[in-house]
Amino acid sequence: MVGDMTGRSTLLTNIGELTTNEPGLGRLRDAALVLEGERVAWVGEAAAAPLADEAVDVAGRAVLPGWVDSHTHLVFAGDRTAEFEARMAGAPYTAGGIAVTVAATREASDEELAATLARHLAEAARQGTTCVETKTGYGLTVADERRAARIAADVADEVTFLGAHLVPEGTDPGSYLDLVCGEMLDAVAGYVRWADVFCETGAFDEEQNARVLRAAADRGLGLRVHGNQLGRGPGVRLAVRHGAASVDHCTHLADADVEALAGSDTVATLLPACDLSTRQPLAPARRLLDAGATIALATNANPGSSYTTSMAFCVATAVLQMGLSVDEAVWAATAGGARALRRDAGDGAVGVLRVGARADVHVLDAPSVTHLAYRPGVPLTWAVWREGRRVS
Ligand code: NIG
Numbered sequence: 001m002v003g004d005m006t007g008r009s010t011l012l013t014n015i016g017e018l019t020t021n022e023p024g025l026g027r028l029r030d031a032a033l034v035l036e037g038e039r040v041a042w043v044g045e046a047a048a049a050p051l052a053d054e055a056v057d058v059a060g061r062a063v064l065p066g067w068v069d070s071h072t073h074l075v076f077a078g079d080r081t082a083e084f085e086a087r088m089a090g091a092p093y094t095a096g097g098i099a100v101t102v103a104a105t106r107e108a109s110d111e112e113l114a115a116t117l118a119r120h121l122a123e124a125a126r127q128g129t130t131c132v133e134t135k136t137g138y139g140l141t142v143a144d145e146r147r148a149a150r151i152a153a154d155v156a157d158e159v160t161f162l163g164a165h166l167v168p169e170g171t172d173p174g175s176y177l178d179l180v181c182g183e184m185l186d187a188v189a190g191y192v193r194w195a196d197v198f199c200e201t202g203a204f205d206e207e208q209n210a211r212v213l214r215a216a217a218d219r220g221l222g223l224r225v226h227g228n229q230l231g232r233g234p235g236v237r238l239a240v241r242h243g244a245a246s247v248d249h250c251t252h253l254a255d256a257d258v259e260a261l262a263g264s265d266t267v268a269t270l271l272p273a274c275d276l277s278t279r280q281p282l283a284p285a286r287r288l289l290d291a292g293a294t295i296a297l298a299t300n301a302n303p304g305s306s307y308t309t310s311m312a313f314c315v316a317t318a319v320l321q322m323g324l325s326v327d328e329a330v331w332a333a334t335a336g337g338a339r340a341l342r343r344d345a346g347d348g349a350v351g352v353l354r355v356g357a358r359a360d361v362h363v364l365d366a367p368s369v370t371h372l373a374y375r376p377g378v379p380l381t382w383a384v385w386r387e388g389r390r391v392s
Contacts, residue, residue, distance in 0.1 A: 007037020007388065011052035016060035016367045018043075019327075020353040021335040027327075027369070033063065035359035038387040043353055061382055062368050064330060066130025066360035067311035068337030068351045071248050071269050073162075073302035074120045074134045075113055075148040078104025080303045084277070093230070093278035095202040097304045098138070098166045105138040105148070114151050120301060121155060124309040127379070130360035130386040131350045133298075133341055135196060137162030142179065142187050149191035157350075158341050160194035160224060161185065164204050164212045177208055181215035189219050194245070196224040199235035206234040213242045222342065228252045230280070240264045246296065246340040251275055251283045258284070261293040267340040269296040270332070272317040274306035285332075286323035296336035297329060312372055312380065319373035326370050359388035 011034050018031035020043060032049035034042035042050055083097050105113065121132060134156045136148035145163050152159040163180040167173045185195070195216030197209040203226075204212070213223050222245050227235015229249035236257035239247035247261070248269040261268050270283040288295050297314045300306040311333050318329040338344040338351030349357045364371065365382035372380065384392040 008054070009034055009036040009041060009052035010385070010388070011049055011055040012058055012063060012361065012363070013046050013049055013055055014057045014059055015046065015063045016058075017062040017369065018353070019062070019064040019330060019369055021065060021331060021351060022354055031063075033353060033361065035361065035385060035388045038359055039348070040353055040355055040357045040359050043355065056383075058363050058382075060367055062364045062366055062371070063353075064362050064364070064369055065334040065351050065353050066362045066384060066386060067128050067333050068131040068335075068341065068343075069124060069129050069298050069301070069309070069311055070133045070158075070246065070296050070337035070340040071271060071298035071300050072132060072134045072309075073137060073300070074117050074132075074156075075136060075152050076101050076105050076138045076303050077108035077112060077116060078303060083304065084307070087277075087279065093280075093305060095166055095198065095200060099169055101138045101303055102140055102166070102168065106141070106144055110147065110151060113148070114154070117151060117155060120309055124301070124311075125384060125386065126381065126392045127310055127312060128362035128381045128384050129309065129311055130362070130384065131157045131337070131341070131343070133158035133160060133194075135160040135162040136188065136192070137165035137196075140165065140168045142184050145184050146187040146191070149188040153191040158194065159192045160196045161188045161192045161216070161221070162196045162198070163188070164197040164209060166198065166203055173208070177211060180212055185215055185219055189221070193222055194224050195221045196226060198226040199233060199238055200226065200230055201233070206238050209238055210242070213238070213244070217242070224248065228257065236260055240266050245342055248298070248300070249274070249283070250288070251280050253284055253287070258287055258291045258293065261288060262291040267294045267296050267336065269298050269337075269340050270318070270322075271298055271300035271306060272314050272322065273308045273310070274300040276317065277306050282317070282322050285318055289324070289328060294336065294339055295332050296340040297333040298337060298340075313377075316373045316376035320376065326373055330369050330372070359385055361385040
């Protein structure tokens, strides 16, 4: 046995290629991994592996950390197929579609919202996603935002308050912001770790968002920003100035935005499935990496702008269309997401396979992570462990 950690242990042996995300290690050949309880207990050469309660021979397959999907909007009801069809026929994507989901979400019962969320989380888990952030933002009343936060907090790894998603129809923007910065934040604060804002034409401007971020920071919440999604604007600047953990989308960046990100701890979270579904250019991943910025890849799963839970699709797109190497894309979809959620360090870290990390493991039915881009669109997940328990 490995040591004095408690819990049943599982040895994954005969790993053909192991991506740990440990700096400088690269992909290890002929490796093994021991999970004990909820943690990784041992990583090394297969020939030197210790005994465990059970052994799983992965027969030369590739193993990597579970995907960390650091940006989703999964507390919702309703369907926007018609909007998607109109967009594919040439209509532009606008923030206005959010109101359709807000109306459907308010109508739905708690049970219906919880079941839809659980269904999407299970769909993601079957594809190798083991850590998910999700947001409120389709309620936009105190009661509906609190309900969304509560339902999300029951099942998601990370929950973010996005009351500043859109000014609800028929509401004065000033009074709505007063509500968001006061009563609404107070109502959700017990359920969420993060607050987010949507900084875009048609949503909220820099000053309005700065007000929300200050109010959230005053309550001890970490900050995130939706920025530069549909055009250049102040989103990245706002995020960096407020020390946000991430600025998400980053599709339209000026040189000053790239420099600001490179000189900060704010992660640029790129959402390629959203860029494609909204017929935007793909975010400048290569430019950001070359400048020294940290990037994450996430799905942005939501019924409007990006209805997919497939991190593998995001990775394949990043390699095939955005100029990343396979290793860079895999890192961004695992360790990069963990960094964006500030879960990359210490006991129980995610997005990494090292002793003491959370035992979140993704086994591909392929000999190498390269197959994620080499065989795009092919379901390659063979097995998944989350917190040491096999979930797929
Ligand atoms: O990240 N940008 C704002 N929010 C979501 C879109 C939500 C929707 O269209 O329903 C996004 O793309």
